Amino acid sequence: MSSTVRRLTALTVAGALLVAGCANRDQPSDQPPGDSVDATSEAFPVTVSAPGGEPVTIERRPARIVSLSASNTETLFAVGAGEQVVAVDDQSDYPADAPRTDLSGLTPNIEAISEYDPDLVVISDDAENLVQSLQAIDVPVLAVPAAQTLEDVYVGMEAIGKATGHADEAADLVERTRSELDKIVADTPKPATALTYYHELDTTLYSATSKTFIGQVYDLFGLTNIADAADVDAGGYPQLSNEAILQADPDLIFLADVQCCGQNAGTVAARPGWNTLKAVRNGNVVELDDDLASRWGPRVVDMARSVADAVTKAGEQN
Numbered sequence: 001m002s003s004t005v006r007r008l009t010a011l012t013v014a015g016a017l018l019v020a021g022c023a024n025r026d027q028p029s030d031q032p033p034g035d036s037v038d039a040t041s042e043a044f045p046v047t048v049s050a051p052g053g054e055p056v057t058i059e060r061r062p063a064r065i066v067s068l069s070a071s072n073t074e075t076l077f078a079v080g081a082g083e084q085v086v087a088v089d090d091q092s093d094y095p096a097d098a099p100r101t102d103l104s105g106l107t108p109n110i111e112a113i114s115e116y117d118p119d120l121v122v123i124s125d126d127a128e129n130l131v132q133s134l135q136a137i138d139v140p141v142l143a144v145p146a147a148q149t150l151e152d153v154y155v156g157m158e159a160i161g162k163a164t165g166h167a168d169e170a171a172d173l174v175e176r177t178r179s180e181l182d183k184i185v186a187d188t189p190k191p192a193t194a195l196t197y198y199h200e201l202d203t204t205l206y207s208a209t210s211k212t213f214i215g216q217v218y219d220l221f222g223l224t225n226i227a228d229a230a231d232v233d234a235g236g237y238p239q240l241s242n243e244a245i246l247q248a249d250p251d252l253i254f255l256a257d258v259q260c261c262g263q264n265a266g267t268v269a270a271r272p273g274w275n276t277l278k279a280v281r282n283g284n285v286v287e288l289d290d291d292l293a294s295r296w297g298p299r300v301v302d303m304a305r306s307v308a309d310a311v312t313k314a315g316e317q318n
Contacts, residue, residue: 043061043162043165043167044058044059044060044061044165045057045058045059045060046058046162046163048142048159048162048163049142049143049159050142050143050144050145050152050155050156050159050160051145051147051148051151051152051155051156052143052145052148052152053142053143053144053145053159054131054143056140056141056142056143056163057140058120058140058142058163059140060119061164061165062084062118062119062120062163062164062165063084063119064084064086064116064117064118064119065081065084065085065086065118065120065122065164066085066086066087066088066103066113066116066118066121067085067087067088067089067092067098067122068088068089068092068103068104068105068108068113068123069089069091069092069105069122069123069124069144070089070091070092070093070094070291070295071124071146071147071295071296071297072122072124072144072156072160072297073085073088073089073092073094073098074092074094074095074295074297074298074299075156075157075160075173075297075298076160076164077095077098078157078173078297078298079157079160079161079164079166079169079170079173080166080169081160081161081164081165081166082095082097082098084164085098085099086099086116087099087100087101087103087116088100088101088103089101089103089104089105090102090103090104091105093291094291094299105123105124105125105127106127107127107128108127108128108130110130110133110134113130113134114137118134118139119139119140120139120140120141120142120163120164121134121139121140121141121142122141122142122143122144122160122163123141123142123143123144124143124144124145124146125145125146126143131143142159142160142163144156144159144160146213146296147213147296148211148212148213149213149216150181150213150216150217150300152213152296153177153213153296153297153300154174154177154178156296157170157173157174157177157298158170158171158174161173173298177298177300177301180301180304181220181300181301181304184301184304184305184308185220185221185304185308187308188221188308188311188312189311189312189315189316190222190315191222191311191314191315191318192315192318193318194222194223194224195222195223195224195251195252195311195314195315195318196223196224196225196226196248196249196250196251196252197218197223197224197225197226197250197251197252197253197254198225198226198227198240198245198248198250198252198253198254198279199214199215199218199225199227199254199256199293200253200254200255200256200257200263201237201256201257202257202260202261203257203261203263204239205239205240205241205242205245206237206238206239206240207225207226207227207230207237207238207239207240208227208236208237209225209227209228209230209231209236209237209238210225210228211228211231211234211236212236212237213296214256214293214294214303215236217300217303217304217307218254218307220304220307221307221308221311223252223307223311226240226244226245226248226250227240230244242271242272242273245274245277246273246274246276246277249276249277249278250277250278250279251278251279251282251284251314252279252284252286252310252311252314253268253277253279253280253284253285253286254286254288254293254307254310255268255285255286255287255288256288256290256293256294257290258287258288258289258290259289259290259291260290263287264285264287265280265283265285265287268280268285269285282314282317283313284310284313284314284317286306286307286310288303288306289302289303289306292306
């Protein structure tokens with residue numbers, strides 16, 4: 001597997017795991033402050049599943065969560081389960097108060113995870129047969145795989161909320177996210193002519209098509225993806241050639257390799273021939289936050305705002 005493909009996996013699957021445990025499962029004091037013991041006990045046991053994941057039955061509300069997924073860490077905190085989180089993986093850098101550790105979601109260590117006494121593990125990818133290993137020690141595992149669609153994002157939020165005793169909060173988060181996205185799109189002026197774009201994952205010119213989660217965000221704004229024609233194997237992440245990009249001459253270039261690879265409007269303009277592209281000439285090379293462009297959590301709204309700003313500016317130039 002090439003380094004680029006591994007990065008795509010990290011970007012879209014986010015090699016992630018969420019783990020929850022309970023130091024004393026029978027004591028009401030394990031419930032985070034502000035939660036009713038009666039209300040939470042009535043919600044369990046629950047059987048939960050997310051798109052692409054296997055159903056799991058959770059007998060008791062988890063009180064110690066270890067998250068090995070950056071996207072799912074963000075969702076855990078967004079649905080109100082942050083006080084139940086005792087450790088997160090080395091990629092989970094948001095929110096700032098998440099208890100970050102050296103745990104890995106890509107190469108999980110069962111012994112290291114077990115030190116946190118989990119009673120629930122929520123994963124996005126069953127790396128190194130983690131599910132089987134944790135089930136062997138009676139730890140339930142909820143799989144919340146990388147979202148392929150926006151609907152997957154919402155279902156994943158609801159699954160995490162239900163699994164952690166925050167079903168109502170998760171429903172509110174889903175409704176709020178839907179509403180904010182709808183408003184952003186509605187408030188963005190529609191260009192007279194449909195705009196084309198290129199979304200860059202790394203400097204070897206891998207991109208994401210309209211079939212991917214991130215592609216669906218762009219679709220909300222009626223943008224045309226120049227990578228779609230190159231997706232011959234329908235995998236969603238084709239590698240484009242320099243010539244193909246120059247020929248397509250996109251109106252917008254979105255860089256999702258700013259932090260990882262040091263890319264910016266200046267480095268793009270310095271590439272052979274790229275200074276002739278409309279996006280470069282018109283100042284429409286958008287430097288995205290790599291995390292916002294790769295995570296399928298509640299901050300998709302922030303990603304959408306970046307796209308809306310770029311569409312508005314480019315539309316005014318047409």
